[in-house]
Amino acid sequence: MSAAIAPEKKKLKVVGTRPLRPDGVPKVTGLARYGADYSLPGMLWGKILRSPHAHARIRSIDTSRAQALPGVKVVMTSADLPEQKFEYVGAERVAVNFWHMTRNIMAREKVLYEGHAVAAVAAISRTVADEALRLIKVDYETLPHVIDVEEAMRPDAPLLFEDMITRGVEPAPVKPSNISKRIEFKIGDPEAGFAAADEIVEMSFKTAPVHQGYIEPQACLARFDTDGQAELWASSQGHFVIRALSAKILGMNIGNLRVHAAEIGGGFGGKNVPYVEPVALALSRKSGHPVKIVMSREEVFKACGPAPGSSMTVKIGVRKDGKIVAADGVFKFQAGAVPGSPVMNACMCAFAPYDIPNVRSVGYDVVCNRPKTAAYRAPGTPISAYAVESVIDMVAAKISMDPLQLRLKNVARPGTPTVWGPKHTHEGYAETIEALMRHPGYTAPLGKNQGRGVASGYWFNNGGESSAAVHVNEDGTVVVATGSADLSGTRASLAMMAAETLGIDYDNVRPIVADTASIGYGHLAAGSRTTFATGIAVTDACKKVIGELCKRAAMIWDIEAEDVIWEDGQARPAGASKGRFEPLSLKAIAAKRSVTGGPIVAEVSVNAGGVAPGFATEMCDVEVDPETGQVKVLHFVTAQDVGRAIHPGYVEGQLQGGAAQGIGWALNEEYIYDKAGCLANAGFLDYRIPVASDLPRIDTVLVEVPNPNHPYGVKGVGEANIVPSLAAVANAVSHAIGRRMTELPMSPPKVLHALDSERGG
Amino acid sequence: MAKHHVTATVNGDVVEFLCETHQTLLEVLRDELGLTGTKEGCGTGDCGACSVTVDGRLMCSCLVLGVEAEGKAIQTIEGMAVGTKLHPLQRKFLEHAALQCGICTPGILIAARSLLERNPDPTEEEVRYWLAGNLCRCTGYHKIVDAVLDAAREMRGG
Amino acid sequence: MRKMRYEAPTTLEAALALLSGANGQARVLAGGTDLLIGMRAGRVEPELLVDIKDIPEMVSIVAENGGFRFGAAVTCMELVEHEEFAKAWPGVIDGVRLIGSIQVKGRATVGGNLCNASPAADSVPAMIAAGASARIAGLSRKRETRVEDIATGPGKTSLAKGEIVTSFLLPRRPPHSGDAYLRFTPRTEMDIAVVGAGVNLTLDDSGVCSQARVSLGAVAERALLVPEAAAALIGTKVDAAALERLAAAASAACRPIDDKRGTKAFRFKVAGVMARRAAEVALARARKN
Numbered sequence A: 001m002s003a004a005i006a007p008e009k010k011k012l013k014v015v016g017t018r019p020l021r022p023d024g025v026p027k028v029t030g031l032a033r034y035g036a037d038y039s040l041p042g043m044l045w046g047k048i049l050r051s052p053h054a055h056a057r058i059r060s061i062d063t064s065r066a067q068a069l070p071g072v073k074v075v076m077t078s079a080d081l082p083e084q085k086f087e088y089v090g091a092e093r094v095a096v097n098f099w100h101m102t103r104n105i106m107a108r109e110k111v112l113y114e115g116h117a118v119a120a121v122a123a124i125s126r127t128v129a130d131e132a133l134r135l136i137k138v139d140y141e142t143l144p145h146v147i148d149v150e151e152a153m154r155p156d157a158p159l160l161f162e163d164m165i166t167r168g169v170e171p172a173p174v175k176p177s178n179i180s181k182r183i184e185f186k187i188g189d190p191e192a193g194f195a196a197a198d199e200i201v202e203m204s205f206k207t208a209p210v211h212q213g214y215i216e217p218q219a220c221l222a223r224f225d226t227d228g229q230a231e232l233w234a235s236s237q238g239h240f241v242i243r244a245l246s247a248k249i250l251g252m253n254i255g256n257l258r259v260h261a262a263e264i265g266g267g268f269g270g271k272n273v274p275y276v277e278p279v280a281l282a283l284s285r286k287s288g289h290p291v292k293i294v295m296s297r298e299e300v301f302k303a304c305g306p307a308p309g310s311s312m313t314v315k316i317g318v319r320k321d322g323k324i325v326a327a328d329g330v331f332k333f334q335a336g337a338v339p340g341s342p343v344m345n346a347c348m349c350a351f352a353p354y355d356i357p358n359v360r361s362v363g364y365d366v367v368c369n370r371p372k373t374a375a376y377r378a379p380g381t382p383i384s385a386y387a388v389e390s391v392i393d394m395v396a397a398k399i400s401m402d403p404l405q406l407r408l409k410n411v412a413r414p415g416t417p418t419v420w421g422p423k424h425t426h427e428g429y430a431e432t433i434e435a436l437m438r439h440p441g442y443t444a445p446l447g448k449n450q451g452r453g454v455a456s457g458y459w460f461n462n463g464g465e466s467s468a469a470v471h472v473n474e475d476g477t478v479v480v481a482t483g484s485a486d487l488s489g490t491r492a493s494l495a496m497m498a499a500e501t502l503g504i505d506y507d508n509v510r511p512i513v514a515d516t517a518s519i520g521y522g523h524l525a526a527g528s529r530t531t532f533a534t535g536i537a538v539t540d541a542c543k544k545v546i547g548e549l550c551k552r553a554a555m556i557w558d559i560e561a562e563d564v565i566w567e568d569g570q571a572r573p574a575g576a577s578k579g580r581f582e583p584l585s586l587k588a589i590a591a592k593r594s595v596t597g598g599p600i601v602a603e604v605s606v607n608a609g610g611v612a613p614g615f616a617t618e619m620c621d622v623e624v625d626p627e628t629g630q631v632k633v634l635h636f637v638t639a640q641d642v643g644r645a646i647h648p649g650y651v652e653g654q655l656q657g658g659a660a661q662g663i664g665w666a667l668n669e670e671y672i673y674d675k676a677g678c679l680a681n682a683g684f685l686d687y688r689i690p691v692a693s694d695l696p697r698i699d700t701v702l703v704e705v706p707n708p709n710h711p712y713g714v715k716g717v718g719e720a721n722i723v724p725s726l727a728a729v730a731n732a733v734s735h736a737i738g739r740r741m742t743e744l745p746m747s748p749p750k751v752l753h754a755l756d757s758e759r760g761g
Numbered sequence B: 001m002a003k004h005h006v007t008a009t010v011n012g013d014v015v016e017f018l019c020e021t022h023q024t025l026l027e028v029l030r031d032e033l034g035l036t037g038t039k040e041g042c043g044t045g046d047c048g049a050c051s052v053t054v055d056g057r058l059m060c061s062c063l064v065l066g067v068e069a070e071g072k073a074i075q076t077i078e079g080m081a082v083g084t085k086l087h088p089l090q091r092k093f094l095e096h097a098a099l100q101c102g103i104c105t106p107g108i109l110i111a112a113r114s115l116l117e118r119n120p121d122p123t124e125e126e127v128r129y130w131l132a133g134n135l136c137r138c139t140g141y142h143k144i145v146d147a148v149l150d151a152a153r154e155m156r157g158g
Numbered sequence C: 001m002r003k004m005r006y007e008a009p010t011t012l013e014a015a016l017a018l019l020s021g022a023n024g025q026a027r028v029l030a031g032g033t034d035l036l037i038g039m040r041a042g043r044v045e046p047e048l049l050v051d052i053k054d055i056p057e058m059v060s061i062v063a064e065n066g067g068f069r070f071g072a073a074v075t076c077m078e079l080v081e082h083e084e085f086a087k088a089w090p091g092v093i094d095g096v097r098l099i100g101s102i103q104v105k106g107r108a109t110v111g112g113n114l115c116n117a118s119p120a121a122d123s124v125p126a127m128i129a130a131g132a133s134a135r136i137a138g139l140s141r142k143r144e145t146r147v148e149d150i151a152t153g154p155g156k157t158s159l160a161k162g163e164i165v166t167s168f169l170l171p172r173r174p175p176h177s178g179d180a181y182l183r184f185t186p187r188t189e190m191d192i193a194v195v196g197a198g199v200n201l202t203l204d205d206s207g208v209c210s211q212a213r214v215s216l217g218a219v220a221e222r223a224l225l226v227p228e229a230a231a232a233l234i235g236t237k238v239d240a241a242a243l244e245r246l247a248a249a250a251s252a253a254c255r256p257i258d259d260k261r262g263t264k265a266f267r268f269k270v271a272g273v274m275a276r277r278a279a280e281v282a283l284a285r286a287r288k289n
Helices: A024-029 A064-068 A098-105 A126-134 A149-153 A190-195 A239-250 A277-287 A297-303 A343-349 A381-398 A403-410 A429-438 A490-502 A530-557 A586-591 A648-667 A725-737 A748-759 B025-032 B088-095 B105-118 B124-133 B142-155 C012-020 C035-040 C076-081 C083-088 C090-097 C110-115 C123-129 C227-231 C240-253 C264-288
Strands: A044-050 A056-062 A072-076 A117-123 A137-142 A179-187 A199-207 A219-224 A230-234 A257-261 A291-294 A310-318 A324-336 A359-367 A450-459 A464-472 A478-482 A509-513 A564-567 A570-573 A600-608 A614-624 A631-641 A698-703 B004-010 B013-019 B051-054 B057-060 B073-075 C005-007 C026-029 C048-051 C061-064 C067-071 C133-137 C142-146 C151-153 C164-170 C177-184 C195-203 C209-217
Touching: A024 B088, A024 B105, A044 A126, A044 A277, A044 A297, A056 A117, A064 A072, A072 A126, A072 A277, A098 A239, A117 A126, A117 A277, A149 A310, A149 A324, A149 A359, A179 A343, A190 A310, A190 A324, A199 A381, A219 A277, A230 A239, A230 A277, A239 A257, A239 A277, A277 A291, A310 A381, A324 A343, A324 A381, A343 A359, A343 A381, A343 A450, A381 A403, A381 A450, A381 A648, A381 A725, A403 A429, A403 A450, A429 A450, A429 A614, A429 A631, A429 A698, A450 A725, A464 A530, A464 A586, A478 A490, A478 A530, A490 A509, A490 A530, A530 A564, A530 A570, A530 A586, A530 A600, A614 A648, A614 A725, A631 A648, A631 A725, A648 A698, A648 A725, A648 B142, A725 A748, A748 C264, B013 B025, B025 B051, B051 B105, B057 B105, B088 B105, B088 B142, B105 B124, B105 B142, B124 B142, C012 C026, C012 C048, C012 C164, C026 C035, C067 C083, C076 C083, C076 C090, C083 C090, C090 C123, C090 C177, C090 C195, C090 C264, C110 C123, C110 C164, C123 C177, C123 C195, C123 C209, C177 C264, C195 C264, C209 C227, C209 C240, C209 C264, C227 C240, C240 C264
Parallel strands: A044 A291, A230 A257, A324 A359, A478 A509, A631 A698, B004 B073, C005 C048, C026 C048
Antiparallel strands: A044 A117, A056 A137, A072 A117, A179 A359, A199 A310, A219 A230, A219 A291, A310 A324, A450 A614, A464 A478, A464 A600, A564 A570, A614 A631, B004 B013, B051 B057, B051 B073, C061 C067, C067 C164, C133 C142, C133 C164, C177 C195, C195 C209
């Protein structure tokens, strides 16, 4: 736990500016190396055989013909991986069960979704590997499948696990079901609250599962030497987590696996967990050669974790004056093939933006025959926000109150209790609502067939474990090494914070993402935690370096170390009484390091607390083609409390990216299954993410209410922006057509149907 | 059967490589020639990450066979900078923060350069429609459009 | 896949000879934007690819009898960039422009778009509405046929084994003529048409429609020529009432399916809307000529 750190008060020179990112030139010249760009001599190509069935028992797997194909070196199945204990480990919200995880990496008794990995080969070329897959014979006994969350919850639904008894229900059910878990949060007395309400709105919603849509498919290169030491180059959001999970799946010591962070081509949470890495490692271990695996786009859609589909009901009770007195939400989420949807996040964050005395939220985690869900940008929370913010929109209309006014009237402030216990401690929510109210777009007139929607959203953000090492080079330049994968510019912001703290030029600070053997533990680049937590580690390490630099200056001047201060990148005596010496720059002290004690280095590890949550309020204007139901987004504004924008350009980019994903999620993205439970749209042609001509310019308002617990006031920014976006679009469309849209995506046939129903046609 | 022996020009240099009939130009660039700057995002021509130009024509290298490259002049991202001099588009992408993860960036730069060669003064709409074949998931395209328009301005001498 | 051969003949005769050999497992390679995807998915495993892009008559655009003949392997971008052709047939260009992305258009061809025989192919309704004909060559004969007679069902054509479409002819344009193609897709670009409508019409000197052809795509097993829809326009000034009748006739002609891109009900509705809107654009263009 790091102590509260008061944010720097003096004028900032680097933080808040827009320097170029250090990894920029390699990325615009094609030299940056992503997971698929690594090669080693003698490398084999690995390919994975995947189930064609949505649900089936595996009777047998015959790999003999594949093994015999010239050019094939090894074939593997789950038999090559150790069994894991059935046990949920870790904090409840992010619990992991390795019994499930190893089966998701490679199936054992059953295949649980089309695309489920069943076997793998390593061969001298892609062509031979492809051919080898065709020669593997799997004897399946197909079983009935179930995908929709409501259908999967039915007592007569086909069971994925015949012994699954719902956790979180007292007394425990006798009959097994697909409901892995039920969770409930409650404060106050919702029943009494609703009884006291003047108006109540209740509505049910459904959302389809969506994919993070990162453009880079998962890829890695693994090398497992015969002495048990292994190396892995992988695109992931956390090479330490990939190391830990891969080592566990393979049954090897963590210390024997060294993972390098390749550049990563998009993650959004989908690359927090391994898919191909344990398989590549196992193939390499078995063959004695390095093995490279690159997923195809089809594999990414069929086998990598999406955001869940959902079925939800939200009820809100309000007094005539606009005070929300009670709220209730039931959230049923698809977990996919094994338990672990983000429904707990959804339950916790759904009503978190508001001060409501009586709240209940209930969540169901339901397994079904599709890939296991993975995190997707504020996992679970955009989904519950869609339901809650839609109902708030309906409430505002019912009591004839401006929807932003209604939110402002009920906004959570420091001291407001959350549904899971602790009180809110940070400000910033109201400020985003007010910022949007002031935005000229909010009062701009609308034309025919146009509608405007607003929504707010909350996301916990995250702190946690990060390490940073700061090395002073002989010429006074500095290396800042962390274990945080850089998804979209954190190397730059970390270097900026280091330069600011040390008082030197940004260009003299070189940040790197160090591998797992070269730096202390760093948790995932996820949960909007890097600039916050790793930023604290970097800043603390810089302060330690400053302490050391002052000590060295003191030695040079032959005064006491506590009589030296650090200012604007220089050591100077703390006042004329301590001695009249010319200030010594970092460069000058570095040049004398050998005679003053040796290399100047500091490494700091933190488990950062003092996290400030993310909060955003957004506005969307749409125009609906009344004859076809096509929706055009005319205008989108995101106002987010970012604490302090270290690099405003990259922060704006986060807000714009989240909005774009939300627009796609709301309008056109969904997994489409055929009757056999197989994916009909496993590609970017029919899985429709927004293209450049689909989107307008996305206005960003960076509201800065600094986080007092971070040296530069940082609040995580990556995720809060997507949370309200689904509802903002849905509210806009609902207003444009005069009918509430209760199902996502709002594809043209659905909108046209709603329009026709509204018109009575 | 024996592989095809292909001679082509890549980024101005004559190259020779071997490939099987079914191997795409994308595979050849990345795996035979070691030019990994061109990326595979989908392999089916839907994302544009593999964009190159062949005899000046913008196309997805995943939809071209390696054997078809015989005698053709191919331009990839690795040839966009001239020696140490970045193309204005490359510079503007950095200045405008028009990339986040960067995986779509090579494809978008190649596509944008192709646009500006044909239309040195595009409107925002023209930029968006030209780049519709290049998917980006990180940026929402906003800063990409700004960077392309700014590069166009500079290249026109404005 | 490992034994697949590749040939790039420079004459039509050589191509035809190759196509009729290879145990019928030869495939034409033009732009490859459908073929390569099919090969990747394992849906098609040719023994031989015959690349036709080096055959002069397959890749040229020439004036002919006041109209245009363009080779079946001319790329979409080449057509789009051909000023005279684009001026004469903006509707055909509308359709061609909507095929995929700029990158895809740099490779895709109208010949491939037609012979791949997707019911949703974007260039086909406009070509049918234009009254285009296709020249087909086989080892023993050449023949001409209307474009609407080529596709017979999803992935199926009326071409005999060993036959190949070599070029398309668009006839001379009477004055006061205009054509247009519009399609419905959920996104602005990059989608396969849920409904496509091509309208080609000619007005006489008094502004009355003397000729019309209407074609619909993605609403049946192949692109349809809809004479009833055209009849709704002929003899009228293409006023609101005529356009209503056109829309109704277009909807009535559909025999769509439910698929991942659109439902039956949606296609019925939107077919009429797209046909009407395409007719409005064609009318505006005709009035300008």
